[in-house]
Amino acid sequence: MNKPLRRIAIFCGLLVLALLIRDNWLQYAQADKLQSDKQNPRVAIERYAQPRGDIIVDGKSITGSVATDGTDLKYKRTWKDGPMWSPVTGYASQLVGATQIESLEDGILTGNDDRLFFRRTMDMITGKKKEGGNVVTTLNAAAQKAAYDGLKSRGKGAAVAIDPRTGAILAMASTPSYDPSSFAGILQKDGDTFTKLDKNKDKPLTNRALRETYPPGSTFKIVTAAAALEHNLYTDPDAKTDTPLPWTMPGTTTPLKNEGNIPCEDATLRVALRYSCNTVFGKIGADLGNDKMLETAEKFGFNKQQFTPVRSNASVFSDNMNKSQTALSSIGQYNTAATPLQMAMVASAVANDGKLMEPYMVNELQAPSLDTIEQHTPKEMSRPLSEKNAQILQSMMETVVSDGTGTNAQIPGYTVGGKTGTAQHGLNNSEKPYAWFLSYAKAKDGSSPVAVAVVVEDGSANRDDISGGGLAAPIAKSVMEAVLGKK
Amino acid sequence: MSSSTTHTSTIGAIGAPSRRNTELALLAFAVVIPVFAYANVGLAIDGSLPAGLLGYGLGLGLLAGVAHIVVRRFAPYADPLLLPIATLLNGMGLVIIWRLDQSERLQQLAKSQYGSFSPDAPNQLMYSAIGIALFVGVLMLLKDHRILQRYTYISMVGALILLLLPLVPGLGMNVFGAKIWISIGGFSIQPGEFAKIVIAVFFAGYLMVKRDALALASRRFMGLYLPRGRDLGPIIVVWVMSILILVFETDLGTSLLFFGMFVVMLYVATERTSWIVFGLLMSAVGAVGVASFEPHVQSRVQAWLDPMHEYMLSRQGVAGHSEQAMQALWAFGSGGVLGTGLGQGHSDLIKFAANSDFVLATFGEELGLAGIMAILLMYGLIAERGLRTALAARDPFGKLLAAGLSGAFAIQVFVVAGGVMGLIPLTGMTMPFLAYGGSSVIANWALIGILIRISDTARRPAPAPAPSPDAEMTQVVRP
Incomplete structure (x- = not known):
């Protein structure tokens, strides 16, 4: 009976070998593909796991982050004076994605940018949580408010103010506008709000400027x-x-x-x-x-x-x-x-x-530590x-x-x-x-x-x-x- | 009769060391590793050592200690690897079940499904204690595995009853499409797990008696020894039984397990390759036949071929589809080579059965390729130590039983792990020792107990010159 037993032993070894090969295929060969698969919920979970970095105007942030309740995506974006600033920032919604600065500087804001790689690695070693960096804009809060308030009283329109000496944009307003906070989450109501804005014939989502x-x-x-x-x-x-x-x-x-x-x-x-x-x-x-x-x-x-x-x-x-x-x-x-x-x-x-x-x-990109990563030089x-x-x-x-x-x-x-x-x-x-x-x-x-x-x-x-x-x-x-x- | 039995004496060397101290040293690791893992999970999730750390460590240590003392006393020559590996797997399983108990996602799911959430880890600890109690019971009461030989036909009846129980109205439960559970007094039991052992006893006893007839009386055809028509009876009965399980209990795994185990034992008993060929042919015919008219099996195969499509269908709320398979693949992939670290993955996204059928995905995500390879190798070691026990056993019943149990164990690991990793279609079975579930843990401890008993008998220095039980059996040659 021992010859077949030895063969069965080899067979059982082959079963385990097949599992080992499959596991190497999954966790080594295919790992990157599975990890970064857009459908993989971990991609979004990771993205919203920490408060998003802020967009800064005149030294003060015009954005924030708030912990959500009962969804997998932990933090969602908030805006101070959303309708006034949305033509500048764009939106960053868990449901419909991001636009404008929120989208273009996403890497800095989420902390995933390659330029933050070294810091991220150090943080991982020291056990610090990943943080997002900040985007410092050229805007002037008073000018933006003047532009937005003026346009709002007139209905539809847009205004742009530039510093001619440098090209720095001081104000960029568009009306009617929208509050990006109103659909920043991933719930049904966020989707409904967005759809309503999207279908509005006054096109509030369009940055007229x-x-x-x-x-x-x-x-x-x-x-x-x-x-x-x-x-x-x-x-x-x-x-x-x-x-x-x-x-x-x-x-x-x-x-x-x-x-x-x-x-x-x-x-x-x-x-x-x-x-x-x-x-x-x-x-x-x-x-x-x-x-x-x-x-x-x-x-x-x-x-x-x-x-x-x-x-x-x-x-x-x-x-x-x-x-x-x-x-x-x-x-x-x-x-x-x-x-x-x-x-x-x-x-x-x-x-x-x-x-x-x-x-x-965008005047400056800052690391979470507020160090400058990139500074704009007027051209x-x-x-x-x-x-x-x-x-x-x-x-x-x-x-x-x-x-x-x-x-x-x-x-x-x-x-x-x-x-x-x-x-x-x-x-x-x-x-x-x-x-x-x-x-x-x-x-x-x-x-x-x-x-x-x-x-x-x-x-x-x-x-x-x-x-x-x-x-x-x-x-x-x-x-x-x-x-x-x-x- | 078979010349191979004479080789066995060279394996069970006379005066072999008992290896009990080796076992004790390995057991120390098997207790310490899960305790560290437990601390690791607590630190990762709450930033502090879990409150139950001391209790858990002492509990696991106590269980392992009792098992070791019993082995030392009642099976001093037993294989030294089986107990430590089983303890380690059981301990790690407990840690992962506790870790998934901490998942808010699963807690909310339980609350929305059943109105309340209750942690599974304390139950699993209790089941482990019962399992080790059964292990102790097996070693203390079963002084010699050959006693089981007496119960060959009772085992057959017992196994059939166990397998049919889930079909009894009022007793059986349909859990997510698989009818493999029964409910008694609030406890749900998976009789198939116990049937696995009982039926191995039946096969071993039956084949020991019939093997010569099956092996010798055959015709040669195209290089194969074809069995006589009447000898085909038993294999056809088992085949039909597997098909019936598949059709009525929609349980692909158990069906595959029984048939595979039978073919393995038949091959060992008769040394005829033709039985393997027959077995493969019959399982192929059975699988294709059933798949062609059984929608449950078809959907499993579809989900296996295109898990992403299945996931999208499930997301769109199409009934009868599950996102689990794709979620498990993402969990493995996201773990990568080294894993995210215990307590830091998102394998709870699998939701249903995350700590039972899909428990391996959590290991995959949090311990990575390295952890899964270690676990698979440990399973492989259990199977191979069991087969070595079969090689060393001096009696054909012991050989067949050890081979059957080890083979079944390996097939179960392959079917479950292969299913979760997408190598083969998914079936509703549990990873031995790792997965949550009383029946599985208890039955597998009994299985280890029996293997230890056989290995003790096999490795025990022979009281020279003992008459070989094989030699006696050769006189019972039947035409």
Whole structure:
């Protein structure tokens, strides 16, 4: 009986060997795949096992974390003044994931970033729990509040404020907004809230400041004026331009209309900007031609996505347009469309003497110990216009605020330059126009610490009342005042 | 008759050392390791040593000590490895069951399912004590394993009754699709665990008598010795019984276990490879046949082939699907080579049966590949020490019984661990000693007791010149 017994012994050994091989396959060969499998609940459990790092504004955190009750995912995100800050932070929901800064800097906030590897390893050895790092933003809480409160009182809209000297984003508001805390968890009610927000036709989840492109209307005349100066079409802002009135667009029989009875015939650039003459800037566009206009627009950042690091949609200035289309595009109509961020960049480039700085809103990434992991250094993006031309354009924009359509943005004791815009849209301009305002303010030393772009999609206002100066300029003014420390 | 019996005398060397001190030293490790593991879990979960540490250590030490003294007194020449390995596995099982008792997830689950949560570890400690009591009882009362030979046919009846009990209305329970439980006075018992031992006694007794007929009376066909038609009777009876268990109790594991055990013992008894071929053919036919019309088996196979799909179906709330298999695979994978450390894994996500059928997944996640390999090797050692006992045994009944029990033990480990690790379809059996469950622990301690008894008899210095029981048996040759 011993021969079969020995064989049975080998057989039992083989059974155990098969289990050992299978176990090596599972726990060695397949371990990484199983561990990081998105369906593996451990991935989410691990991710939410510790409080998330914070997003910092003006040295104070605008986010927090709170322990959940009765779910596997221990901590969920909270926001202070969620609706005000959500265009900056985005959301970080256990159920629907994260967006914007919450998503882009997720590694730092959760503590999983490779740059934290050494610390994590040390913590593991010393038995400390893993912690998330912080994201320090460039934002200015007072400016953000001014922008958000102003927009909220006007309904739908967006505003962006930039420090022209560095490109640092000071305010980024969008209304209607949402409170990301309301769906930060993983429960049924979080899902319901999100679905409701997602289906809302006012699109509260859309960050209008970055992701919505509007026809910029007359505010685009800043770009057109810059193009005229840069391409030497006109060099003196106070010399008469060659503009008949009425002016018929080349290749058509349609005259380009001005808003109301304003002195636009052969108007100087300064006067044309002050009264917002469509004929003068339309003709500049037609005279320069598509290529030259496009060149200047692209120097300002058109036709390119911006990464702040949150991505913005690309603003549009078309190519392959004929003269009349170029003329319409040059007054911010036709295909021209811009994000509020783009128009703030236009204002900031002019205010910074022609130097366009790369816009950014994350200044610093901090380890859990508050050590700096990464620090942003301001970078020049392009030079849309020369210092001399920029100063000419500044003086023109300052005239708009002191004597023109933008008087609502005046701040006593400070020099302010700006441009209004009332952009028509919809089939046959049937829908309510967008009210725009671009501006910058100069500090006492002559440098410019803030440039703002505000757009109000005011569906409730009487059509005649909509004008950039009336609706958007007061918001821009209060944002500038907040930055200047007037409030 | 068979020349092989003459070899046995060389294995059971005369004057062999008793090895009791080796056993004692190993037992010290078998007690200390789980105590450290217990402390480890407490420190990981609460940051402090568990309150029951001293009691647990003393309890496990006491049980091991009693078992050792009884072995020393009643089976002094027994194999020195079986008791320490069983103690270590039992101790580690207790630690993991206690660890899963601490899981909030499982506590909440129990509260939502049954209205209250009660920890399993104290029960398991009680079952372990009963198991060791039975172990002690086996060694004290069963002075010689050959006594069991007298009860061959009573064992058969007993085994059949045990196997049929879960089908008795009012007594049997259907737990998650498997009808292998009975409920008596609030206790649920898995009769199949006990039937495993009883039926091994029957097979051993029966085959000892019939083996010559089965081995010698055969025709040669295509290089194989084919048994005569009438000798096929017993194997067909066992085969039908396995199929019936599979169909009526929907228990793939037990079915496989009995049939496998029978084939192993038949092969050992007759030394005919043809029986293995027959056994494999019949189990293949049975498995395919049953799978083709039994939806329960089909769904098990589906879940095995695509555990992710099964998981998604379960998540979507489709009835009759379970996420356990995929959760177990994730637990193993997440453990990696070294594991997360005791108390730091998430194997409680398996939820149902996390501490019984799926207990190995918790070991896998928290002790890693290293821990599982150690555990599998320990199981392998138990089986191999049992088979060595069979080799050393001087009587055919002892050989067959030891081979049957060890073979069954190995097959059970393979079926359960293979199922949990996704090597074969999942079945409803428990890891011996590790898993929560009174029947399993008690029956396996009895199994170890019987193996120790046989090994004591086998290794005991022969009172020279003893008449070999084999020699007597050879006179009972039947046509």
